Amino acid sequence: MKPVLDVHQLTMDFGGLRALDHIDLQVNAEEIVALIGPNGAGKTTFFNCITGIYTPTKGDMVLTRPDGEASRLNGLKPNRVTERGMARTFQNIRLFQNMTVLENVMIGRHCRLHSGIPGAIIRPPANRREEKEVVEDSYRMLETIGLTQYVNEFAKNLPYGAQRRLEIARALATEPFLLLLDEPAAGMNARETNALDELILRLRSEMKVAILLIEHDMKLVMSLSDRIYVVDYGKKIAEGNPDAIKRNPAVIKAYLGEDIDA
């Protein structure tokens, strides 16, 4: 089976600064892969390149649907990337603050709906049905994530942990088969992180979503990941399963500093 995400020799230069240096990375269907590295290593830049926010200097990026249909990501605008089935969350929360929690999730459904302006004004039965479905589907998503008590609350009023989970819910609403999570556990306490761990596993098992995650919380990374990529200064310095990475001397030197026991 082809990997859902196949990135080959991805390079990103900002003027004289090389942020990504010939990165190769694959994610297979229903895999949980982690991308780790010290701050400034280029991880979010990587996300920005594959989602079309930056245009990479060099390299090929291919997204392949579970049914086999492949799309080249190079040159695609971010909304097209999401349409093709890859969604993301952001390192700094980028929710739609002045919309309710439910509406934030409903926005995620946008690219899977078809109503246009005439439909919005006239409201034929097809449109009404679609709107009803959007509301119900979004509510069900909130149930899955566990945010139903905030349903009509403004996103900006949510506690931090709930906001992070809302971002995930919103991204999931776009029906991705590959979900990019950028530091989802940032700022969470131990209990919240455990809940996140369970959530991500459920996403994989129930919704058949592959996950590529950037994280600094090593406990979470080691517990969740099938495979890990380590980058430093834009270069890939290691790749493998959690045990291998834990033992890798280059990784320890660059990043972990001390022994890590899961």
Next chain:
Amino acid sequence: MDYFFELFLGGLTRGSIYALIALGYTMVYGIIELINFAHGEIYMIGAFTGLIVISVLTFMGWPTLAIIVMAALIAMIYSAAYGFTIEKIAYKPLRGSQRLSALISAIGMSLFLQNYVLLAQTSNFLPYPNLIPEWEWLKPYAHIVRPTEIVLYISTALVMVALTYLIKFTRMGKAMRAVAQDQEMSMLVGVDVNRVISFTFIVGSAIAALGGVLVMSHIGQINFYVGFIAGIKAFVAAVLGGIGSMPGAVLGSLVLGWTESFFTGYISSDYEDVFAFVFLVLILIFRPAGLLGRSDTDKV
């Protein structure tokens, strides 16, 4: 050839006028990212204050040269005071709010000041005495350039030099640059951000006032509405050069001034103002940062 030279200097005059106002716009924008719509009115108030001083001192029989110098000085002081006060009332409370709110507040302030002067003084066009002495050696060239314009060029050049010195070599200048880059961080390292912002307004307003006195002397009349029109043009110039950049404001002003002058001189004088705006629109579409500005990058 004479005509070309005339147009060239005409453009230089326009450019200098725009520059003295545009500098204020760009300084404020660089520091707090606000288009100070009321800046044109500060220019106008400076000019009006100058007129008042001139009238009073003329009445008291002061010598001409002393009058014009006093008028300029007092105008600058007053405009600086107005700029300072406006910032405290209409902009400071809105720091951190949405851009649109600050913009509307600026527009409101502009409207308020226009009508304030209108009601306190008059709606008529008032003649503005030109107290800049005529120089004998310039008389033969009177159709090309007049003494007031020469004073204008020199003033603009001096202001540029003074500002450059201020920004590059003084502590306050460094503080200004810091606040322009990152307000929060500057505060954390101990810069008194409020003082820096007030200072910026004060300097920008004073420069505009100087421009106001000189320009109105040159044109020969004043009205409460002149700030608005001059303000818009100067604003276009500032954006052209790259809003936030002081050399940009001057460059943009000169470019606008020259192109306006040559356009109206050689092609058509009807569409003079359209030209400025078309120019603006084209620049912003193809190079939004302006001629010398920094491009705006969004950190994701």
Next chain:
Amino acid sequence: MMSLQEIKKSFLVSLWFMFLTFPIMVIKVNTIEQTIDWRWWRMAGVGLGAFCLSFVWRYAMARKEAGKKKAEDDNIVKVPLFQRLLSDRRFTIPGLVTSVALVVIFPFVFSWYQTGILITALIYVVVGLGLNIVVGLAGLLDLGYVAFYAVGAYSYALLNYHFGVTFWMALPIGGLLAMIFGILLGFPVLRLRGDYLAIVTLGFGEIIRLVLENWNEFSFGPSGIANIPKPGLFGLKLSLQESTIYLYFLMIGLALMTIFVVRRLQDSRIGRAWIALREDEVACQAMGIDKTRTKLSAFALGATWAGMGGVVFAAKTAFINPASFTIWESVIILCVVVLGGMGSILGVIIGALILILLPEYLRAFSEYRMLVFGALLVVMMVFRPGGIISGVRRIYHFEEPQQSTDNQKA
């Protein structure tokens, strides 16, 4: 509250303002007649006024800070009085009935002139709702909106002049032409954001006005176009009074239709896309929304209403010239939206009514109108930037939410 320190502060403030306004307020010069008028009594007025106002200002500021802190600390959503009133059935039903009654009776009770003012206010309601789509919903700062208004007005005037096109034909045509302009204007500004967008749209607005002013062969320049006919009623000849009443009800109809359409748009897929665009352009794209199409649709739709408003404006005033379409018009329409509350339909209506009717009814103080207007803008932005009615989103209702086990707030 009236501590010695406070009094000292206010005293200093009052001294400052007396100094500040001394030249302009006190010394009235007239260089035509070479007179200087010294008005010392104004000094007293300024001093006293500044003294009192500084107390008021400080009090209002303190309240504002307290309100902000409380919201941060308690993390509650403030539900303003107005919104609570609106959701209360006991208030809305009688309120609605009285409003409808007032609206219907108005032109028959009040004079032709008063009705004319209300028609103008209604035009601003429609145009304001249009701009609300662009600025309030989609967050695109358009300072040149008046250009579309002008397109509508001039299209009716010119089509009528050259081809005898009637009002009812011109209404949709004006809207359509404005829509096309909206798309044309939208294209070049797609990449621009915030202030840059504002400046370019301002530039566009001025360009259109200046072209209208100078291209005499096309638009008859500064002298404008006169004798624009009012809408006809099946070919009947109407007196000025009657046609005004006719126009009034026509505007009510147009306003109602606009409200209906905007409400539907707000709570639809495209409406949510617009708000997402306003809230966060990058995240909006990341969620699969086509930024280009969304922006263009906002511009196009917003422009349509300005166009239709322009057609009615031409019909009402029977004479148009470029001077009616300056930047200040754009500013007024923008203020209608911002003061009323961005994105809120009721807010825009109230904003339009206040902004247009108030100056008219304050004609007694007509000299001070614009002064008060300017001050009002500043005060509103400082103390209530959200507008009169802010941030109401639709509330959805569901059955009992199930008990989730893993989502307890920390």
